[in-house]
Amino acid sequence: MEPEINAIIKSRLKKLEILYEKGIDPYPTDFKPTHNTKACLELLCDIEKKGLEKSEVIYSAGRITAIRKMGKAIFIDILDEVGKIQLLARNNTIDEETNELIELLDIGDWAGVIGPVFRTRRNEPTIQVNSIKLLSKSLKPLPEKWHGLKNVETRYRQRYLDLIANTEIREIVKQRDNIIFELRKFMKEKGFTEVETPILVPIPAGAMANPFKTYHNALDRELFLRIATELYLKRMVVGGIERVFEIGRLFRNEGIDSNHNPEFTTMESYEAYADYNDVMEMVENLFEQIILNVKGTHEIQYGDNKLNFKPPWTRLNLRETLKDKSGIDFNLCGDVDELKDKMSKMGIEVRNQLTWSGLMDKLISEKIEPDLIQPTFLTDYPREMSPLAKPSKENPNIVERFEGFIAGMEVCNAFTELNDPIDQRARFENQEKMREEFPEEEGDRLDEDFLIALEHGMPPTGGVGIGIDRMVMLILNQPSIREVITFPQLRSL
């Protein structure tokens, strides 16, 4: 960044100089708070119960967010991770060093305070300053105290300013942590083992998405950032880790909008001996428990909608629902051109280079998904669309797969996993063929190493992938994924 020399920064650099002249280290390391701001308030309650007016001397610290000078008395607000408290420095209670230092403090500085907690005549909990220590000198001005930081671009590019100025954003960071903590707790209580699988992979398989490419020098080979954790987690199931999950980042080289970031977090889990009905139950219980523990209720507000997470979720058979909404029965409409024709007549714009499965996906997302506001499972997808899912016993053209939708957003995707290695190879080969035929479309990739693993035998397994960012958006009522990802991807300036 170019050195901006405006008056504010000049004045602060000048103060820095004076500090050095006085022998005060503006970046010391030896201050240890005994009480954060919340503990100060609790301490005050305690001593007031005992009929005392002033606590013992404590050490507290935080960022200065306001300075109100009243002549020989100065009020200073400090903000720490858990809250705010005001300091009162009066000429006759502070030591000589503090008297000199206090003139050199600015809004934005980190400061430590030493003194007793008491309550002012206006009833405000306050730390009486015996002494103040500068802990870190700030050279740049903070956003405005009253209106905060509103410029969305600055909020995303300099999230630390957003965190300082807008308490709701701190709350999102904390609540996101809570949600992931509850998610992990839920999985562990169910006996799942948390693992970490490769992010750098030789074949970006396990989903249909455009990968990021990179290169490893020593191995002299191209590598990709994973687009899914699926195939590695299944390898673990093959190896006998019967309940396994991973919470981690996936990377997809695709568009950015309020529901999509190029890197995003998912939780994928695989459970031996489960099928997709078991997984549906697990997902319902998982959402219920997390929301109950984080929000204390089954019902949450998301935008204009009140969402109810009491199980069971609505289950909609995809074929029936699609017939209702579009008149198309996918079992009787296996021809690409016929499907394309029907969709065009319905007013759905369709590109030329589109596979049957691409068309079907589009049809579903236009005709069904927007209406799925309350938590809903759409079940039993066409086999063609789901190369990793196991066919249904009744109808081999259908697979045991479901997707979960909330507020019109896809939040999870799950199947009874395909564990027949010969079928799986055929499905992959079909995907490869489609990728050749329709180069513009993403298909899943054949992962030979995974096929070999399957050939060694994977137990019957049910698996699911859940989009964590979207889950956090829903629970915290945020309209954009950029509000729940602390550092969203933006163009460079």
Next chain:
RNA sequence: GGGCCGGUAGCUCAGGGGUAGAGCAAAUGACUCUUAAUCAUUAGGUCGAGGGUUCGAAUCCCUCCCGGCUCACCA
């Protein structure tokens, strides 16, 4: 990528052909219970960038950059 909206002081925002504005923040001064402290004074600008129209452009036109919403794409 298309459409719409936006980018003016560190921050929040006015101003939409005729000398660049306010509040907060900053500086100086007054004030020993303030909390959006108050009062007085001062300073602070490449009006996103570049081109054009005009006697004169923050303002009108064109191109570009950045962002938001939206549509398309993308599971």
